[in-house]
Amino acid sequence: MTGSTERVRAAGDTWFERKSLPTSALADRMKVRAALDALTKKLDGTTASASTIHRKRAIFYNAPGYAVDAGRLPDNPLPQVQWKAPEQVDEELDxxxxxxxxxxxxxxxxxxxxxxxxxxxxxxxxxxxxxxxxxxxxxxxxxxxxxxxxxxxxxxxxxxxxxxxxxxxxxxxxxxxxxxxxxxxxxxxxxxxxxxxxxxxxxxxxxxxxxxxxxxxxxxxxxxxxxxxxxxxxxxxxxxxxxxxxxxxxxxxxxxxxxxxxxxxxxxxxxxxxxxxxxxxxxxxxxxxxxxxxxxxxxxxxxxxx
CATH class of the missing domain: 1.10.443.10 (Intergrase catalytic core)
Structure with missing residues (x-):
């Protein structure tokens, strides 16, 4: 790995650490809801496809599950949040x-x-x-x-x-x-x-x-x-x-x-x-x-x- 690559990754790690909330924040259901809402959007603010939303939610669900296994959370908060994915984006080919x-x-x-x-x-x-x-x-x-x-x-x-x-x-x-x-x-x-x-x-x-x-x-x-x-x-x-x-x-x-x-x-x-x-x-x-x-x-x- 080159020195420039190491510096880029180090800068990325620092950015993630600065922008991320502690694991304990997942105990707040409103923060969990906000995270679920965020993963439905693309970078341009439009709604992502149904498959993308499903994949991101599955990844998000597994993260608190790992935290439970590691003793950082008492239980996974996602099943307790009353949240529904937005109406399916039409994936039919134009x-x-x-x-x-x-x-x-x-x-x-x-x-x-x-x-x-x-x-x-x-x-x-x-x-x-x-x-x-x-x-x-x-x-x-x-x-x-x-x-x-x-x-x-x-x-x-x-x-x-x-x-x-x-x-x-x-x-x-x-x-x-x-x-x-x-x-x-x-x-x-x-x-x-x-x-x-x-x-x-x-x-x-x-x-x-x-x-x-x-x-x-x-x-x-x-x-x-x-x-x-x-x-x-x-x-x-x-x-x-x-x-x-x-x-x-x-x-x-x-x-x-x-x-x-x-x-x-x-x-x-x-x-x-x-x-x-x-x-x-x-x-x-x-x-x-x-x-x-x-x-x-x-x-x-x-x-x-x-």
């Missing part, structure tokens, strides 16, 4: 944010047209789009985890995420943490078939596919700039609207295409790394379209049986 296939391909072409960095990053965005992968899952993707034949379908094996948390907050002292797949056991691997299109983008000869000019991990600021520039390839009305305002929308686009194509929800959930419950909640409008496709198929089968 279709206006999702680029259609023509828009997505135009964006990838616009990325490729941006100098050497764009030509390198087109495969990065292509993995997000065709495999419905999170950016943090693609950053550490290894060549050995890619089956990309010269023709036909290939496959990506996603086995880790590399979220950027800052060097002061990782055990390695690097900007990016190294974790398992989101909401999965540490050694889980998610295999996602990819169609022939991204196979044509090719791969780098070294182990890690995507890197900066100095060989480091790709930063969100770097690929964010390229994506923002690429959006200008859309028509003025499209650029002023919502499609692909975030790189994550490419992932949403593919999951939506899978569902609208009539792929079974459990298969889509497995490929996208979701639970089926999250899939139904977030992609409700896309599932409605898939239901219409299913109804048409059932009707055709019934008609053929007459």
């Amino acid at each position: 279709p206006a944010c999702v680029p259609d296939p023509r828009q997505a391909l135009a964006l990838l072409d616009a990325v490729r047209a941006q100098s050497a960095r764009g030509r390198h990053l087109v495969a990065f965005f292509g993995c997000m789009y065709y495999a419905a992968a999170r950016s943090a899952e693609v950053i550490g993707l290894q060549m050995q985890d890619c089956d990309l034949p010269r023709c036909g379908w290939g496959a990506l094996r996603l086995r880790e995420t590399r979220p950027r948390t800052g060097s002061a907050w990782t055990d390695s002292g690097e900007e990016h943490d190294k974790r398992g797949l989101k909401h999965r056991p540490r050694k889980s691997v998610r295999t996602v078939p990819v169609p022939p299109d991204p196979v044509a983008y090719g791969v780098a000869p070294d182990g890690r596919l995507f890197r900066t000019q100095r060989g480091g991990l790709i930063q969100d600021t770097g690929y964010g700039e390229v994506r923002a520039q690429a959006r200008r390839a859309l028509t003025p009305s499209q650029h002023a609207s919502q499609p692909a305002k975030r790189p994550y929308d490419l992932r949403h686009a593919t999951a939506s295409i899978w569902l609208s194509s009539g792929v079974e929800p459990q298969v889509v959930a497995a490929r996208a790394g979701h639970s089926v419950a999250v899939l139904f909640r977030v992609y409700a409008k896309c599932l409605a379209g898939a239901a219409a496709t299913a109804n048409a198929r059932i009707e055709a089968m019934l008609r053929n049986g007459r």
